[in-house]
Structure formats: C-alpha cells, structure tokens
Amino acid sequence: MVKDKIAIITGAARGIGFAIARRFAGEGATVIIIDLAQDAVDEAVAQLTTDGFSAAGYAGNVVNGEQMAEIFKTIHARFGAIDILINNAGITRDGLIMKMKESDWDAVIAVNLKGTFICTQKVSRYMMKQRHGVILNIASVIGLMGNSGQANYAASKGGIIALTKSTAKELASRNIRANAIAPGFIRTPMTDTLKPEVVESYAKAIPLSRMGEAVDVANTCLFLASDLASYITGQTIQVDGGLIM
Numbered sequence: 001m002v003k004d005k006i007a008i009i010t011g012a013a014r015g016i017g018f019a020i021a022r023r024f025a026g027e028g029a030t031v032i033i034i035d036l037a038q039d040a041v042d043e044a045v046a047q048l049t050t051d052g053f054s055a056a057g058y059a060g061n062v063v064n065g066e067q068m069a070e071i072f073k074t075i076h077a078r079f080g081a082i083d084i085l086i087n088n089a090g091i092t093r094d095g096l097i098m099k100m101k102e103s104d105w106d107a108v109i110a111v112n113l114k115g116t117f118i119c120t121q122k123v124s125r126y127m128m129k130q131r132h133g134v135i136l137n138i139a140s141v142i143g144l145m146g147n148s149g150q151a152n153y154a155a156s157k158g159g160i161i162a163l164t165k166s167t168a169k170e171l172a173s174r175n176i177r178a179n180a181i182a183p184g185f186i187r188t189p190m191t192d193t194l195k196p197e198v199v200e201s202y203a204k205a206i207p208l209s210r211m212g213e214a215v216d217v218a219n220t221c222l223f224l225a226s227d228l229a230s231y232i233t234g235q236t237i238q239v240d241g242g243l244i245m
C-alpha cells in the first residue's frame, strides 16, 4: 500500500509515531524519523534497520522552522521525493484553566499546532512541485470533545483539525490529500503515567472496553496514506473504540 514511498513521521522515536514508522516500514516504505534527541532517533532507526527495514532519522524540533526546512531539504536531496508527511509530535502540559501557566499554554500550542503548521508548510513545497502527497495530522478526541484540565491540549488538537481542513482545501488541486486522525486513549509512554483506576474508568466509557494500541492508530494511518483512501481528504477519523460518536 505504501511500498517504496518516502514517509516522514515527526515525534517517531517512541509511542504512536514509532508504531506508525514500524507499520509503514513493514509495508515497504522508507521511513524517516524526526524527534528531539539524536540518541533516541538513532536507537529507533537502529531497531528498524536491524529488522531489515529501510529507515533514516534526523534530530529536530518541529517548532524550529529554519531547522525543519534544512532537514526536509536534506531528506529531499537524499531520497528524491517526500510522498507522505505524518505530523505526530505532540506534548501535554495539563492543568485547570484557573491555574494554567501561560508558558504551559504556549508550549503545547507551539509544539502541537505551530509544529504541524511549520512541517506542513515546509514539506508542501516539495509535494506541490511533484504534484502528489499525503499529509496526516495526529489530532485527538480531546480536540473534538474538550477535557477538564487540558484546555491547551484541546485547543491545539481542535486547531489541528481546522488546519487539516484548510490544508486539504488549499492543496487538493495539486493532488495532495490531508486528513486528521483523532485517537482516543492509546497505550503509550504518554498514557503509561495514568493510575490503573483512571485507566479502568476510561475503559468503562469505551464501547470496545479497552484502551487502544499504537498499532490501531498506525493501521488507520496506513489506510489514509494509501491509494485506498484516494477520495478522502479534509476528514477527521476517530480511532477511539467508539468513545465519542
């Protein structure tokens, strides 16, 4: 489905991003991991190449426009195309609105929303020239339903959904599709810190009665990145076990 495609995934040294990288690599894509720390990037790339997959990686911060432009230029020169961009890098800095520090608001909006914009802007340059491409943005069900204690995160993810629709409208004429994925509660290092009773209470609210796995998100990304989804753009696909409907 994505054989021989060049796929860049941000925040892919671990968690959902790494699961996406592994799934795409398993289907024959060349995956390029971008994450903050060089050693974490190297380790993730080594795990994939040891398994016989085609992978490369670059250390970078999605908020740094100049750095990201340089990285994408290097990737394009090295691989000759950028077929798929998955904006997955994301952070949380939870707190009630009354107590939230402005720096925590700014950090979450910067990484989650501005980072998605920056990577989309820099990569779409190459996609527009080659007249094809797929952009997938990892949002969250929190961006659809809001959450107490996550005003910054909810606003960033709601913003990503609106950004995705604008991207889809602007780039459709160049044969570039853009869709958002809204995961529910997925088992990753980001959610491993939750107390067991919290996980249990979440699971009770989910019709499929379990937290999701990172591969559930990766499978949806694979479908949306492939030609099977060639008539789907500007959509937000929930991967949440039926949590909200």
Ligand SMILES: NC(=O)c1ccc[n+]([C@@H]2O[C@H](COP(=O)([O-])OP(=O)(O)OC[C@H]3O[C@@H](n4cnc5c(N)ncnc54)[C@H](O)[C@@H]3O)[C@@H](O)[C@H]2O)c1
Binding pocket: 010, 011, 012, 013, 014, 015, 016, 017, 034, 035, 036, 037, 060, 061, 062, 063, 088, 089, 090, 091, 111, 115, 138, 139, 140, 141, 182, 183, 184, 185, 186, 187, 188, 189, 190, 191
């Ligand atoms: N885990 C969940 O339940 C869940 C649910 C909905 C949405 N999501 C979203 O999925 C994405 C991945 O989440 P995860 O659970 O795998 O998180 P994670 O914390 O395990 O992984 C996030 C990765 O992003 C990287 N990162 C953070 N800031 C970055 C930056 N400025 N530049 C580059 N890389 C950066 C981190 O180093 C880390 O490797 C996030 O966007 C998150 O909001 C997760």
